[in-house]
Amino acid sequence: MTRSRWSDLERPPLNATALRRAVVVPDGLWTELDVVEATGSTNLDLAARARQGAPEGVALIAEEQTAGRGRLDRRWSAPARSGLFFSVLLRPGEARGDRGPVPVHRWGWLPLLAGVATATALSRAAGIDTALKWPNDLLLTVDGEERKAGGILAERVGGGTSPADGSGGAVVVGIGVNVSLRAAELPVPTATSLALAGAQGTDRDPLLRAVLRSLADWYGAWRAADGDPAVSRLQQTYGAGCATLGRQVRAELPGGKELSGTAVAVDGDGRLVIAGPDGEEAVGAGDVVHLRPGTGQL
Template identity: 45%
Template sequence: MTENKLDVLALREQLVAPNGPYLALDVVETTGSTNADLLGAAAEGAADRTVLIAEQQTAGRGRRSRTWASPAGSGVYLSVLVRPTTVPPGRLGTLSMVAGLALIHAARETAGVDAVLKWPNDLLVGTDRAKAAGILSEVGPGQATVVGVGLNVTALPPGAEPGPGGLPVGSFTDAGATVTDRNEIAASFLRAFAEMEAAWRLSDGDIVRSGVITGYREACGTIGQRVRAELPDGTALTGVAVDVDADGQLLIKLDDGTPKAVSAGDVVHLKAD
């Protein structure tokens, strides 16, 4: 089995009960969106901790209906369905932070890549802090939540669309990864996500009690940066990102000194004046 092909039997052996934390794991050659597929499966009663991985996505998507390039054999495109029924609905969005920490684990510990998180849902790698991964968390029926990850392992073809603010597109390979086997990277992410999600769930989604906020602050490259926050209503705020609070909001000290908590939007890291 080459590193350019996902091995569903090996992944199941490592990750699916009784040997692992998941109840089901499938790999498909191609699909529109693993998130869309699992949301549909959730409505039909799919089990808690179900994983779907695609070799290729034809309609991969990110936040705010953006597309996510998912060429065959070059990345890890997966979604996890969880049913955290004891977690208050208002805390479900912090699952993206859990996924972010699992990505940091896969990047740093498995692939040997210098990586940080950009609030709210991007993984930046290498000295140029290029975007190598994104996270999309969506809530379905009965609090079923699907957390999707698109991760570039090998370099994307020329012409890949940059992120907000012209954020360059990158990959683990571009950042000098010591491991580029997609099976290893997918398994590393999924193991870390399962462990962290279990602690998060046991703490009723409280990112302070679960320890998620501590890890996130350490990994967040946005804290301390001068930023522009582009809000969903079309307005923008400029200032210095000073922290992430107990609800997962980004705290910004605006240029006029006013503190502001941002719960949603695109954040652009600005170069120093």
């Protein structure tokens, strides 16, 4: 029996026409919005379109991802229409309006920017406190425990119309948020969803509109400040919403190295500063584990 898009009435399909009308507006960031029934990965699909010259501001949303990816090539899977699974195409290396390109060394702030935009939007639209785990996890508290409800994956893609130094390349930002997953559907015990955390609403249309508008606002402020995280207030806002800061952490770094200590700051390059036995060290990539005092575990 063929599954109908209306087979789960608690999870109605997104209204693509209404979403376009709401967010694709003159002089706005979003230039195109597509909703597909299913795909392997919205990031991979949008990256291919970026290489073909797709303009900044394309948003690709999937009702279901069959090969979604998180950081470190981890799989991200969820039932159809149970969450927000989408990617957006940004071109910070190209001039926009009267603004020049954003320096490449500041592009590392884009996944953190997406985290701030998503967390603040969901907090308002769903009436639920959303925190950030460095660098790009969305956390909700359920029964006194922090659990992951979403994640962000930003990938640089070649292909643009700007100079040969590569500054015209695109950045595809993928965002996944568990919205209506039930307890039995969670992929791991440390995961959760907006519904399980007591969100006031789980209608995906207003949630998606809120996130896209928030992304446009934060990205516009960041570009207007030439990517400066302090001038755009991105650095301060990320620090205020980051549950990692002030915690005992263990950073599992590339090459098998580990660093343990207290997370004390996010520096101007978006790196996590950890104060350990040998002083402070800034971590730009790795898997960070929040530790409970005296246990060494989450």
